[in-house]
Amino acid sequence: MQTQNPPLSALLARVDAAIVDLDGTLVDTLGDFAEALGRMLADLQLPAIDTASIERMVGKGSEHLLRSVLKHVLAGADQAPGATDLEAQAERLYPQAWERYQHHYLAVNGQFARVYPGAAEGLAALRAAGLRLACLTNKPTDFAVPLLRAKGLLENFEHVFGGDAFARKKPDPLPLLQTCEALGSAPARTLMIGDSSNDAQAARAAGCPVVLVGYGYNHGRPVREVDADGYVDDLSELRR
Secondary structure, three states: OOOOOOOHHHHHHOOOEEEEOOEOOOEEOHHHHHHHHHHHHHHOOOOOOOHHHHHHHOOOOHHHHHHHHHHHHHHHOOOOOOHHHHHHHHHHHHHHHHHHHHHHHHHHOOOOOEEOOOHHHHHHHHHHOOOEEEEEOOOOHHHHHHHHHHOOOHHHOOEEEOOOOOOOOOOOOHHHHHHHHHHOOOHHHEEEEEOOHHHHHHHHHHOOOEEEEOOOOOOOOOHHHOOOOEEEOOHHHOOO
């Protein structure tokens, strides 16, 4: 029998700070990804990729996303190479693809994205409750900060750490542990708020409680199948 999670109010009463994911948690950025990747693939004269495939690849950092996209389109091309050759071909294309992707993503950042309903209200409620907040994302910092600013969310956070801020990315616990250190809060009293198994795995390994949103990008898997301390359909539910 599955153990029933404690009420959110009880969970929030025992934390001093919160670490919040960005893509799929605060902002729906799938449109930005699709536009930047589409332009990059066109530059490299590679086949296009559908948005549904991109959605399943989001969440482990831009480097992982780009390599996954390259292998996907190469595998679908005529006379597709074998698995070993596919990896090698993707790696050969990667430097040029990364340069073009960065160029296009910076150009479109936020233009095809929207803040999820309840996200701003949820952050405001957490701040009103006295929690210190940090945004921790696998997205590069140079992408994350302008996006948060453009969407009016940046002022909520004491710190913003991208996927390039630490030696390892989520689901490794290191980014959470170092973010807790920056916030001056113990992991056990720091809530992780995210949308995927990456966030949950990192939180569990770091010793942080974790709440997941019911939308976002979880690699095609229902988020309520992921081990977490709570689930919300809307971040405005996060009130003490």
